[in-house]
Structures are given as structure tokens and as C-alpha cells.
Amino acid sequence: MDVDGPKASSSTNPLLYLEQQEAASPAQLKSWWTKIRTSYEKKLWHNLTVVLTQFVFLPETGPYQIDLFDKFITTIESKINALRLVEIARRVGREYTEPELTLKFLESLHSRLTTPYPVPATADSPGTPVPPRPIPEAYALSLSSIAYAQLLLGDLPACKKSLDEVETLLSEQDTVEPVVYAGYYGVAGDYFKVKADYGPYYKNALLYLACVDTETELTEEDRRARAHDLCIAALLGDTIYNFGELLQHPILQSLAGTPNEWIKDLISAFNNGEIGKFESLANHFSSEPILESSLNFLRQKICLMALIQAAFARPKDGSSKLMTFQSIAEATRLPVNEVEHLIMKAFSLHLIRGSLDQVSSTADITWVQPRVLEGGQLDLLAEQFDAWRNGVGETWQEVNMRYQEARAAVTAA
CATH class of the missing domain: 1.20.5 (Single alpha-helices involved in coiled-coils or other helix-helix interfaces)
Structure with missing residues (x-):
């Protein structure tokens, strides 16, 4: 990798630093320092990269990581795979106590990475093409990390600008490692969570989960928090009317046996258009003020889901092609005079297609939005x-x- 790393001072001796750490480290870390030193002495750069990556992800190595990066890794940046270097830096950045310091650290490394953009030719220079992998991926992951630090500092415009650049850069790549996508989708989800923009949050949070191993890369507490937030976003998102993908995701099972298990049941009620179940679970809304304050919206949403389910459940033998307003009112528990407005709302949201006959008070529903089905629906x-x-x-x-x-x-x- 072509990285313009900082020049080590004449008093810096990487090997001496490693020997000192090896001698002074506790017993459980001594073998790790030995591996690092041995790989460095033998110039086994790939092995060294692997060992360093594993080392910084050990929980007990936190107090050593900043010094390790400043006194050793910066001296061998040009020897390390660019993407792995950024992965190491992301982990080291968490050890700074202040977000400002984390941002400064990440920006310093980012400035030393090779640009992923082509340099046009000039009269004095032939220019350079787009660099090969993993340069663009490393740059994108580094920028995603900077975006997260900016988000922690409350600088939302800067965070959005960084995310937009990452999105554009990733869209231009033929192949991208999952860790890079996870870095982008994770920060994008957090950004939209802060903005309370439920639809984009829901989309990016699910994409993030698709890029990570939830069992090994997320703690139980993190899994429960993400499952909770996804459920809230699914319920409050004004464009989200397909809950099957969330219901089938393993992370939702982390809510089983917890005080928030009812939220998982609520998602199932919405997916099946079960108004009675919704009414019984609404007693829990006092523990979620954001749901309690959105009760009217949730009632309309469950009625729309009941309409979709009623249209889906109609016999397909041609005996009941038309749905009467009365039958829809019974399925949605609405007064008959409100059925027409509900159907028009479903049309506007592209949940169904068809036509209305106000004279005969019937609806001819010819299409229902595709969605992931549960066992009973199958x-x-x-x-x-x-x-x-x-x-x-x-x-x-x-x-x-x-x-x-x-x-x-x-x-x-």
C-alpha cells in the first residue's frame, strides 16, 4: 500500500519499544507481544497485520493500543494492507476519552491514505488512474469512521457530507468487503436515528445487520437494543408496511423473555393485521412514550394492514372478487363511512391497486403490495x-x- 506515513524521529526505535512491552506486559499478553516482535523482525508483514488486528480487538489490550499505534504502527504503515490499517485505527480510536481526540486521530490517518480518485493529466504530469483495491475501500471505511466521530460531536451537516461521499464512492466499486459496508450502514443508521427519520434508519439498520455476524460481533445488550429500535422504527415509519423481513431476522429473538417481548408481538400483530391483538398490546404503550404519543397514527396503520390482510385472504375462486365497504368495515373495525378514506389512503401509499364504486359501496382490489409472509399466511x-x-x-x-x-x-x- 502506498501510504505517506509520518517520519519516525531518530530517537524512535520500534524494535526497542516492542521488547520493552514484551518484558513489562502481564503474562496473558506476553505471547502476543512476542508474536508482534517476531513477525516484525522477520518482516512477515502479512502475519504482522493479522496479529496486530487480533491484538487490538482483545478487550484487555485497550490501555496499550494508543501507544502501540503511535510508537509502532505509524512506522510500518506502508507495509500494512490499507483496509486492515483502517480497521486497526477504528478500534484504537475508541480508546480516546474525548470524541474530539478520536476525530483528530482518525483525520490524521485519513490524510495519509492514498486518494481513491483519479488524478487528471496536466502539462507537467501524466496523471494517475483510480487505484486498485483495497485503496477505495480503506478510504471509504476511514471516512465512515470520521462520520461517526462527527455524529458523536453533534456535527450533523459534516456527518451527512462524509456519508454522502462514502455512498458515492461505494457505488462506484465492483466489489466491497462486508466490513466496509457495515461501517457505512452502521453510521448511516445512527445518523437517521438521531434525526428520527424512521424509514431510512430502518433500511440502513437492516443492511448493517446483513453485513455482520450478530452472534459474534454484537453483545447481547447491543442485539436487544438494536431489535428494540428496529421495531420502533418499523411501527412509526410512514413508509414501512412490510414487517416480514424483520420478523424473520434472528436478532428479534433477543427480545424473547425480556420486558420488551411485547414489542415483538406487536410487530407480528401488524404484519397479520390483527386489530384485536393490537388493542390488547396497546396497554404497554405507557412504557414507550413515543408509541403512546403516536397512537392515532398506529391505529390508522393497523387498519391499513387489516385491509391488506383482508384483501389477501379473499378466496381466489372468483366467488368474491368485489369487497363491500361493509366487509372492509368489519375487518378493520371502522365505521362504514370511513372505509372509503382508508382505501384511498392505501391507494396513495401504493399498498393496493384497484378501483372503487361509490354507488354500490364496493372495492375491486386487483393487487396487493408484495411482502414477506409468515407461516400462517403461507x-x-x-x-x-x-x-x-x-x-x-x-x-x-x-x-x-x-x-x-x-x-x-x-x-x-
Whole structure:
């Protein structure tokens, strides 16, 4: 990797530093310092990179990490894979007690990374093309880390600017490692969480979880917090009407057996359009003020989900193509005079397609927004397929019988 690292002073001796740490370290870390020193002496740069990465992620190495980076890693930056260098720096940055210091540290490293952008040719220079991997990925991950530090400092405009640059840079890459995507989606999710922008938060938080191993990379407390926040965002997002993906994600199981298990049940109630279950779980809203203050919105949302479920559950044999306003009112527990407004709302949100007949008070719903189905909904779909198959079979038998009769009549003539 081409990194313009800081020049070590004449008094700096990396090997001497490693020997001192090896001699003074506690027993549980001595073997790690030995591995670092041995790899350095033998110039096994890949091995050294692997050992350093593993070392900084050990919980007990926190007090050593800043010195290790300043007195040793900065002297060998040009020998380390750029992406792994940034991963190490991200972990070391957490050891600073003040966000300002973390930001300064990350920006210092970022300034030494090779730019991922091509340099146009001039009269004095032939220019340079876009550098190969992992230079762009390292730059993007570094910038994501800076965005997070900016977010901690409350500098939302700077954070958004950094995130926008990362998004553009990643969109131009053919291949990106999951850790880089995780770095971006994690910070983007936190940014939209601070902004209380539920839809983008929900999207980025789910994408982040798709890039990490939740069992090994997240603590139990973190899993529960993320599951809770995802549920709140799914409920309050005014564009989120598909809950199946969240219900099927393993992280939701972290709420089982906790005081917040009812939120998981509430998501299931919304997914199935179960208004009765929603009403019973609404008793818990006092423990979540943000839900309690949004009760009217949640009631409208559960009614929309009940409408979708009612349209989905209709028999597909052609016997009940039209839905009456009365049947919709019964499914959504709304007065009949409010049904038309509900259907128009569903049309505007692109949850359903079809037409209304105000004279006959009926709705012809021809399409329902695709969504991930739970077990019970899949069973219903299987029953509908069976009914359709039987209907097709009966039609074929009727057509075949008429054909045989017509053929016999022609032969007799």
C-alpha cells in the first residue's frame, strides 16, 4: 500500500519499544507481544497485520493500543494492507476519552491514505488512474469512521457530507468487503436515528445487520437494543408496511423473555393485521412514550394492514372478487363511512391497486403490495393455490366433456 506515513524521529526505535512491552506486559499478553516482535523482525508483514488486528480487538489490550499505534504502527504503515490499517485505527480510536481526540486521530490517518480518485493529466504530469483495491475501500471505511466521530460531536451537516461521499464512492466499486459496508450502514443508521427519520434508519439498520455476524460481533445488550429500535422504527415509519423481513431476522429473538417481548408481538400483530391483538398490546404503550404519543397514527396503520390482510385472504375462486365497504368495515373495525378514506389512503401509499364504486359501496382490489409472509399466511396461500388448482381441474374436465360431446355429435352426423 502506498501510504505517506509520518517520519519516525531518530530517537524512535520500534524494535526497542516492542521488547520493552514484551518484558513489562502481564503474562496473558506476553505471547502476543512476542508474536508482534517476531513477525516484525522477520518482516512477515502479512502475519504482522493479522496479529496486530487480533491484538487490538482483545478487550484487555485497550490501555496499550494508543501507544502501540503511535510508537509502532505509524512506522510500518506502508507495509500494512490499507483496509486492515483502517480497521486497526477504528478500534484504537475508541480508546480516546474525548470524541474530539478520536476525530483528530482518525483525520490524521485519513490524510495519509492514498486518494481513491483519479488524478487528471496536466502539462507537467501524466496523471494517475483510480487505484486498485483495497485503496477505495480503506478510504471509504476511514471516512465512515470520521462520520461517526462527527455524529458523536453533534456535527450533523459534516456527518451527512462524509456519508454522502462514502455512498458515492461505494457505488462506484465492483466489489466491497462486508466490513466496509457495515461501517457505512452502521453510521448511516445512527445518523437517521438521531434525526428520527424512521424509514431510512430502518433500511440502513437492516443492511448493517446483513453485513455482520450478530452472534459474534454484537453483545447481547447491543442485539436487544438494536431489535428494540428496529421495531420502533418499523411501527412509526410512514413508509414501512412490510414487517416480514424483520420478523424473520434472528436478532428479534433477543427480545424473547425480556420486558420488551411485547414489542415483538406487536410487530407480528401488524404484519397479520390483527386489530384485536393490537388493542390488547396497546396497554404497554405507557412504557414507550413515543408509541403512546403516536397512537392515532398506529391505529390508522393497523387498519391499513387489516385491509391488506383482508384483501389477501379473499378466496381466489372468483366467488368474491368485489369487497363491500361493509366487509372492509368489519375487518378493520371502522365505521362504514370511513372505509372509503382508508382505501384511498392505501391507494396513495401504493399498498393496493384497484378501483372503487361509490354507488354500490364496493372495492375491486386487483393487487396487493408484495411482502414477506409468515407461516400462517403461507398456509393460507397454499390453500388458495389448492383452490385455484382444483378450479382449473374442474374447468378442464368441463371443457373436455363438452369437447367429447361435440365430437360425438359431429361423428353421428
